[in-house]
Amino acid sequence: MQTPTLFALLLLLVLVAYGTGFSRALAAARSRGGVRNLASLPSYYGLHTALWCGLPALLLLGAWLAFDNAIIRAMVMNSIPDRPETAAGRNLLYVQIQNLAAGNLFGETTPELQAAADRLNSLRSGASLLQAALTLILALGLGAFALLRFSPELRAREKVEKVLRAVLLACACAAILTTVGILLSVLFESLRFFQTVPVTEFLFGLHWSPQMALRADQVGSSGAFGAVPLFTGTLMVSAIAMFVAVPVGLMSAIYLAEYASKRVRALAKPLLEILAGVPTVVYGFFAALTVAPFIRDLATSVGVQASSESALAAGLVMGIMIIPFVSSLSDDVINAVPQSLRDGALGLGSTRSETVRKVVIPAALPGIVGGVLLAVSRAIGETMIVVMAAGLAANLTANPLESVTTVTVQIVTLLVGDQEFDSPKTLAAFALGLMLFLSTLVLNFIALHVVKKYREQYD
Amino acid sequence: MTTMTLDAAGQTGAAQPKTVERETVDTQRKVTETVGRPLCDNAKLRMRNVNVFYGEAQAIHNVSLDIGRNEVVAMIGPSGCGKSTFLRCLNRMNDTIEGCRVEGELTLDGEPIYGPKVDVVPLRARVGMVFQKPNPFPKSIYDNVAYGPKIHGIASRRAELDEIVENSLRRAGLWNEVKDRLDKPGTGLSGGQQQRLCIARAIAVSPEVILMDEPCSALDPIATARIEELIDELRENYTIAIVTHSMQQAARVSQRTAYFHLGHLVEVNDTEMVFTNPQHELTEAYITGRFG
Numbered sequence: 001m002q003t004p005t006l007f008a009l010l011l012l013l014v015l016v017a018y019g020t021g022f023s024r025a026l027a028a029a030r031s032r033g034g035v036r037n038l039a040s041l042p043s044y045y046g047l048h049t050a051l052w053c054g055l056p057a058l059l060l061l062g063a064w065l066a067f068d069n070a071i072i073r074a075m076v077m078n079s080i081p082d083r084p085e086t087a088a089g090r091n092l093l094y095v096q097i098q099n100l101a102a103g104n105l106f107g108e109t110t111p112e113l114q115a116a117a118d119r120l121n122s123l124r125s126g127a128s129l130l131q132a133a134l135t136l137i138l139a140l141g142l143g144a145f146a147l148l149r150f151s152p153e154l155r156a157r158e159k160v161e162k163v164l165r166a167v168l169l170a171c172a173c174a175a176i177l178t179t180v181g182i183l184l185s186v187l188f189e190s191l192r193f194f195q196t197v198p199v200t201e202f203l204f205g206l207h208w209s210p211q212m213a214l215r216a217d218q219v220g221s222s223g224a225f226g227a228v229p230l231f232t233g234t235l236m237v238s239a240i241a242m243f244v245a246v247p248v249g250l251m252s253a254i255y256l257a258e259y260a261s262k263r264v265r266a267l268a269k270p271l272l273e274i275l276a277g278v279p280t281v282v283y284g285f286f287a288a289l290t291v292a293p294f295i296r297d298l299a300t301s302v303g304v305q306a307s308s309e310s311a312l313a314a315g316l317v318m319g320i321m322i323i324p325f326v327s328s329l330s331d332d333v334i335n336a337v338p339q340s341l342r343d344g345a346l347g348l349g350s351t352r353s354e355t356v357r358k359v360v361i362p363a364a365l366p367g368i369v370g371g372v373l374l375a376v377s378r379a380i381g382e383t384m385i386v387v388m389a390a391g392l393a394a395n396l397t398a399n400p401l402e403s404v405t406t407v408t409v410q411i412v413t414l415l416v417g418d419q420e421f422d423s424p425k426t427l428a429a430f431a432l433g434l435m436l437f438l439s440t441l442v443l444n445f446i447a448l449h450v451v452k453k454y455r456e457q458y459d
Numbered sequence: 460m461t462t463m464t465l466d467a468a469g470q471t472g473a474a475q476p477k478t479v480e481r482e483t484v485d486t487q488r489k490v491t492e493t494v495g496r497p498l499c500d501n502a503k504l505r506m507r508n509v510n511v512f513y514g515e516a517q518a519i520h521n522v523s524l525d526i527g528r529n530e531v532v533a534m535i536g537p538s539g540c541g542k543s544t545f546l547r548c549l550n551r552m553n554d555t556i557e558g559c560r561v562e563g564e565l566t567l568d569g570e571p572i573y574g575p576k577v578d579v580v581p582l583r584a585r586v587g588m589v590f591q592k593p594n595p596f597p598k599s600i601y602d603n604v605a606y607g608p609k610i611h612g613i614a615s616r617r618a619e620l621d622e623i624v625e626n627s628l629r630r631a632g633l634w635n636e637v638k639d640r641l642d643k644p645g646t647g648l649s650g651g652q653q654q655r656l657c658i659a660r661a662i663a664v665s666p667e668v669i670l671m672d673e674p675c676s677a678l679d680p681i682a683t684a685r686i687e688e689l690i691d692e693l694r695e696n697y698t699i700a701i702v703t704h705s706m707q708q709a710a711r712v713s714q715r716t717a718y719f720h721l722g723h724l725v726e727v728n729d730t731e732m733v734f735t736n737p738q739h740e741l742t743e744a745y746i747t748g749r750f751g
Contacts, residue, residue, distance in 0.1 A: 262557065340594035348607040348664055349551060349584030363597045
């Protein structure tokens with residue numbers, strides 16, 4: 001039986017189990033004179049039965065789907081008398097068998113292979129039958145078990161809530177485990193990279209040119225992996241972005257929260273937030289086609305040399321992109337400062353700006369710092385704008401009018417196109433990713449520390 | 460005559476106080492004139508024909524009242540009667556409320572409080588305010604008290620500032636409790652201490668008038684007693700207007716008591732008079748606990 005059909009059947013069973021449990025509880029309630037004489041509400045009895053029926057069967061099905069292929073493969077491979085020594089050889093052989101089993105013939109086959117393919121097919125059909133039978137029997141059996149155990153004294157709600165708590169915990173764990181998984185995969189790939197390129201060269205090398213020579217006589221393929229130009233490029237673009245976004249965002253937040261009338265606020269806030277909804281690729285070509293040439297022309301007119309793809313253009317546009325982040329978060333935080341603090345300050349004869357500067361902002365500071373650091377990690381991780389406007393040349397420069405490149409841009413260029421995944425060139429992307437991850441981690445750590453230290457609590 | 464109706468009401472009132480009260484005292488009745496002694500010769504704050512509107516709704520109707528020098532005037536009345544609104548007119552805190560409009564003649568030492576030429580900042584420095592809920596700034600105890608002197612440039616040197624802080628805390632009766640932890644956050648104090656800190660903060664800018672909006676409503680009886688003592692001491696140097704829901708408090712701390720009702724000033728008189736021999740039947744009904 002196909003797995004989707006099995007799922008549908010299982011769902012049907014679960015629904016039937018719910019209905020049966022529910023009506024059983026209702027019937028019991030009638031004979032006892034009302035639902036309030038049951039230990040739980042009827043719907044909980046329904047859920048209780050449904051969970052007994054569905055959950056173990058689903059778990060079984062999940063486990064089956066996870067291990068099914070590996071077990072069948074082991075069984076097939078064990079039946080072959082002379083197996084290749086290497087893992088790659090065994091993989092190749094198994095792929096051949098699979099193809100044969102699916103009826104795709106490539107080249108000649110041996111009787112052994114044909115036998116293995118037949119065995120694979122029979123195992124597969126047997127397994128799918130067994131899987132369906134076991135799942136359904138489990139569902140039916142446990143559903144019936146739950147119904148048999150039904151009694152009006154059964155505390156169905158407590159049991160259901162226990163299961164729900166476990167489900168919630170599992171969901172929370174899924175998010176954490178995914179993060180750990182991503183981190184580990186990046187880490188291991190990076191370690192492979194660092195086997196070919198020393199960590200010190202990667203971290204402190206001043207030259208970035210990740211082209212690996214395919215032939216010995218190839219030109220311009222030095223394969224230098226010094227990431228410092230990328231780090232400085234990222235830092236410069238992010239710094240320019242924050243230089244734009246923090247003052248503008250914070251001040252617009254202060255205006256919106258403290259000075260604007262209700263009508264202006266109702267109009268301006270959503271308009272500002274539209275800015276956050278613009279896709280970054282649109283910002284990217286705005287930066288590349290409008291801002292960068294404008295900066296170049298401006299620089300030329302005052303007699304300064306400027307590249308047509310510059311850190312300044314990318315940073316400025318990125319800053320504009322981040323403004324709504326800073327302003328929206330800060331605005332919320334400033335609004336959360338209790339009115340009583342403002343009244344207190346005004347009642348002492350503070351002007352409005354003194355109130356804002358000396359009472360409201362200090363009280364809101366932890367939240368503002370949090371918002372700004374979120375914006376920083378967004379700036380560091382932002383890709384599209386820099387890809388389009390900052391350029392690809394890994395220049396080690398402090399001049400914002402020159403073109404620079406960033407960590408994210410390099411990750412993109414390293415992994416775009418057909419690549420072999422065991423050359424240092426592609427593995428370098430993982431090392432860069434690890435650096436990004438670590439830097440945001442450190443950033444968050446610092447942020448938490450700052451927030452804790454300067455926290456000024458209010459009720 | 461008044462006594463008669465009230466007595467009759469008292470008898471039936473035991474069974475159904477709510478309905479009877481309506482029959483005896485028409486609490487919705489228009490009050491046209493303030494009875495008692497709203498004006499005084501030695502007025503610090505002088506209010507004449509004050510009307511306050513929130514948008515279309517009128518919150519204060521034609522109130523005239525004087526608050527004398529070194530006098531404590533208590534304002535009592537049922538919830539929503541406009542006493543806080545009236546108090547907040549006196550240092551223009553109502554300016555912060557959108558749609559609030561104040562009409563009438565209000566003066567502090569003969570100088571207008573409202574008007575295009577009046578700067579609200581020095582006004583609020585002269586007329587300090589203590590709020591219902593203690594609202595210390597999220598700063599250290601020292602900085603809370605030093606905040607006002609700093610923004611008004613009252614103290615130029617650190618030593619002067621230290622002295623002002625210590626004096627204010629002493630006068631607020633808080634010094635002995637906090638002198639060893641001036642650098643700790645003011646929000647870490649207990650409710651009563653926080654309120655005394657707010658009073659210290661208010662007197663640190665040496666105001667002439669202190670407005671108190673139910674300063675003890677969030678405090679326990681012991682903290683309340685301390686603040687009441689404090690009000691009595693402060694009277695030597697300041698003019699105080701206090702809004703309170705506790706009639707005992709009004710009786711204990713004030714020289715004159717003003718009774719507000721639905722935005723009207725019903726009666727103002729010497730506190731003793733108000734509580735022993737009220738002139739207006741609404742006042743009498745309120746202080747004997749028949750509504751409110």
